[in-house]
Amino acid sequence: MVCPCDWPEPVVRVQSLSDSGESIIPARYIKPPSDRPSLNSSPDINIPLIDLSGLTDGDLSFREATLKQISDACREWGFFQVINHGLRPELVDGAREIWREFFHESMDVKQKYANSPKTYEGYGSRLGLQKGAVLDWSDYYFLHYLPSSLKDHNKWPENPSSLREVVEEYSKEIVRLGNVLLEVFSINLGLRHDYLRNAFGGEDVGACLRVNFYPKCPQPDLTLGLSSHSDPGGITFLLPDENVSGLQVRRDQQWITVKPVRHGIIVNIGDQIQVISNAIYKSVEHRVIVNPNKERVSLAYFFNPKSNLLIHPAPGLITRETPSLYPTMTFDEYRLFIRTRGPQGKSQVESLKSRG
Numbered sequence: 001m002v003c004p005c006d007w008p009e010p011v012v013r014v015q016s017l018s019d020s021g022e023s024i025i026p027a028r029y030i031k032p033p034s035d036r037p038s039l040n041s042s043p044d045i046n047i048p049l050i051d052l053s054g055l056t057d058g059d060l061s062f063r064e065a066t067l068k069q070i071s072d073a074c075r076e077w078g079f080f081q082v083i084n085h086g087l088r089p090e091l092v093d094g095a096r097e098i099w100r101e102f103f104h105e106s107m108d109v110k111q112k113y114a115n116s117p118k119t120y121e122g123y124g125s126r127l128g129l130q131k132g133a134v135l136d137w138s139d140y141y142f143l144h145y146l147p148s149s150l151k152d153h154n155k156w157p158e159n160p161s162s163l164r165e166v167v168e169e170y171s172k173e174i175v176r177l178g179n180v181l182l183e184v185f186s187i188n189l190g191l192r193h194d195y196l197r198n199a200f201g202g203e204d205v206g207a208c209l210r211v212n213f214y215p216k217c218p219q220p221d222l223t224l225g226l227s228s229h230s231d232p233g234g235i236t237f238l239l240p241d242e243n244v245s246g247l248q249v250r251r252d253q254q255w256i257t258v259k260p261v262r263h264g265i266i267v268n269i270g271d272q273i274q275v276i277s278n279a280i281y282k283s284v285e286h287r288v289i290v291n292p293n294k295e296r297v298s299l300a301y302f303f304n305p306k307s308n309l310l311i312h313p314a315p316g317l318i319t320r321e322t323p324s325l326y327p328t329m330t331f332d333e334y335r336l337f338i339r340t341r342g343p344q345g346k347s348q349v350e351s352l353k354s355r356g
């Protein structure tokens with residue numbers, strides 16, 4: 001068994017590969033043909049776009065219509081994009097652009113925060129420990145925000161100097177939005193309005209941020225910025241780079257390229273919500289393609305249940321016709337289950353069903 005305190009091979013920064021100007025990417029970034037992106041086959045449809053002002057506006061029929069839109073999106077897509085979510089436009093732009101600045105610091109500055117697989121916190125370039133694995137074309141920065149006992153204060157970049165202040169304000173707003181959506185999902189599922197909030201641990205929820213940096217890639221048809229996966233946690237809030245698309249969502253047998261809207265935030269259902277909803281809501285596979293001419297920055301905020309709480313399908317959703325599909329386990333145990341199996345290139349939560 002590999003010691004999880006270090007990477008199995010020397011870490012190479014994808015940004016350095018991109019900056020080298022080579023026109024050919026190294027073999028270890030080349031995906032097998034079945035996983036390579038088909039760059040121009042995405043149909044002209046987008047994930048649902050939902051105006052969240054319907055939740056606060058005071059007009060009852062607007063609220064009902066908004067709840068319905070969210071319910072349909074969670075059942076049919078597992079993904080939607082929200083606007084009028086309550087985060088100031090300057091905060092949304094500021095959070096993304098300050099991280100872009102960080103990635104444009106010199107390599108010496110960034111290396112001070114190099115991460116290890118023990119906590120993943122800091123500056124990284126690979127996920128997973130499998131020696132010889134085919135790697136993704138991206139670097140990232142990973143930070144724990146909640147619970148605050150997990151926060152490694154030494155991992156906050158010192159520069160840009162306002163980064164921490166901006167990111168803490170952004171984080172607070174994401175946690176607020178997470179709690180709003182937990183209530184909406186509970187109501188839409190016919191559960192008590194605070195069911196999911198309690199199931200997630202109330203004040204003790206987990207929240208962590210992965211900032212993804214996808215450098216320009218000379219051969220985008222051969223690789224991926226992030227391989228296909230579903231998110232293991234509760235809800236993900238993704239702030240995309242609004243000028244560069246890249247996120248693709250699996251729908252039936254096709255990959256839909258998401259077209260980001262200005263100041264919008266993309267929401268997706270994670271595996272834990274699929275479990276609690278007993279598969280009424282879907283945790284859907286997604287991946288990222290890269291671009292030959294443009295870099296891309298995205299902020300993925302993972303809003304998760306407290307790690308040692310038992311997670312299981314809500315008893316109110318279990319009937320004779322819809323028996324429980326999943327076994328009870330904590331989020332910690334689930335993460336271990338995933339890490340032991342390694343990335344499977346597909347939704348991992350489906351493989352729990354047989355144990356339900």
Ligand SMILES: O=C(O)CCC(=O)C(=O)O
Binds near residue numbers: 246288298
């Ligand atoms: O960069 C993106 O658009 C998606 C990122 C993502 O799926 C992730 O960080 O898990």
